[in-house]
Amino acid sequence: MKLDEVQTLDHEFVMPTYHRMQVAFERGEGARLFDVEGRDYIDFGSGIGVNSVGYGNPRMINVLCEQAQKLIHTSNLFYIPNQALLAQKLIKLSRMDMNVFFANSGAEANEAMIKLARKYGEIRFPKKRYKIITLQSSFHGRTLATLKATGQEAYHKYFAPFPDGFVIAQNLQDVYQKIDDETCGVMIELIQGEGGICALPQDEVRELAAFLRQHQILLLVDEVQSGVYRTGEFLASHLYGIQPDLISLAKGMGGGITIGAVMSAHKNVFVAGDHGSTFGGNPLSSRVALEVLEILEEEYHSKKLQAKIELFEERLEGLLKRSDIFLKKVGRGLMCGLEARDTQIQQTVISQALCAGVVVLRSGRNVVRFLPPLTISECEIDEGFERLHLLACLDE
Known part of the structure; x- marks a missing residue:
């Protein structure tokens, strides 16, 4: 054609x-x-x-074809061996004590982070906390919630009313001014993929991470674009020397097969029924992602x-x-x-x-x-x- x-x-x-x-x-x-x-x-x-x-890539194609012949999808109503292995692999590579939820995209992964942070804000404090602070020039997705979390007004035209509870800070120093007794989390990209490839100052990120931990406010790091070795380490968080409470991944993890993930240090906030995905981490996508991670891990260590x-x-x-x-x-x-x-x-x-x-x-x-x-x-x-x-x- x-x-x-x-x-x-x-x-x-x-x-x-x-x-x-x-x-x-x-x-x-x-x-x-x-x-x-x-x-x-x-x-x-x-x-x-x-x-x-x-x-x-022959290795990716081989496992894609092999898995397609075996089993493509069953739904998350059943245990999925490849999904469990992929979660184990992600946690090993992250070098953090977390567990994983699987979705289909970066926007879905960020939606899951937002929901988990809001539940944390309700069950952790005497008074409900629901506000999430994001940064100007950030981009977190195109669903209504992630669009509102995106700190670029040009994306907001036509689509109001949005879910409330999102506060835009001009920069990392302004975050401190925006925090109040209804703040449950701060959501950042360490390198703003759609905002000019702007890398946040390392010292300021570390100081903010320590401050948030001291005040039991969650640090949500959107690594949809920066994660999976894109910056030279498995996570940009490794470059910055921080341990976020929540990390979202997608893009490069599947090598072209759609998959997203949220890693959480707060393992017991979500319980059965709180969140879900029909396709997320199905046998095909999780098997391919496992192979992609193996390939990239070898590229890194060599x-x-x-x-x-x-x-x-x-x-x-x-x-x-x-x-x-x-x-x-x-x-x-x-x-x-x-x-x-x-x-x-x-x-x-x-x-x-x-x-x-x-x-x-x-x-x-x-x-x-x-x-x-x-x-x-x-x-x-x-x-x-x-x-x-x-x-x-x-x-x-």
Whole structure:
């Protein structure tokens, strides 16, 4: 099917909720995508951080096919061996004393965190606590609750009234001013994925975490995008040296198969009937996620991941030095970006990169975002940046 044929069907039958780039992909190999016209692209976006082990990964495909032949779904009315093994694996990698709830996406995982925090706020204190403080420029999802938790007013237009109890702080220091006797939790992204790849100050995060623990207020960390080795460690929380009360995961955990999770240090707040998911952590998604984690754990311990991070950072610095259209490099690990001088430059770079055969993404008002597969080869990194160096906008 040609691109114009896909576009015709899409425009007629699909709700117009996305600003789509002018390309349709049909297959991939490693960190390389091929469109319906047969043209290849180096993928520095990985499906917005989802395709963590790249495309056509033989180990992932093998377990996907094997599990599909055995059992795809049963529901959470029954014990699921793969789910139990995956929960054990997540807790081991987290190095924290927690248990796990499985969902299907980052927004669902964050919804579960919000519900758990609110129940904690009701059963832990004499007076009910229900307020959750989030940060300006944060993004936590597109359900009504996670949308209201998102600290970007542009996403709120048209959809009120929202669930109440969400308070937006301007920054970490402002959080302290927003806390009152109805606050049950503070929800943050350590690196704001949709807010400009903004990494929060490490010292301020540690101070806030200690303060919240002292006052028995929950620290909720949204690691939907930053988790599962994206920043070089299994959790960005490891980089920051903190132990949150609740952590949400999704995106890269399934390598393209939909799965989300919440890890909680408060193991007995949720009881049977408090929350649920028909599909969450089913036999197929949990088996694939187990294999994805095994692959990435091997990349981490072999130091291959760190070598790729260092090479990627070196290449980003090269782009930064070559042209004055970028102000600085942002982010951590392979969750990184270049801050452009303005929105127009950001859009121009993204569109010209696609024409040059490289997929990059936007974040915030002016950041060009890079989220390559974590298994990307050094040759693919070099080829991608060679193509980016040919962009006309870099020579302006």
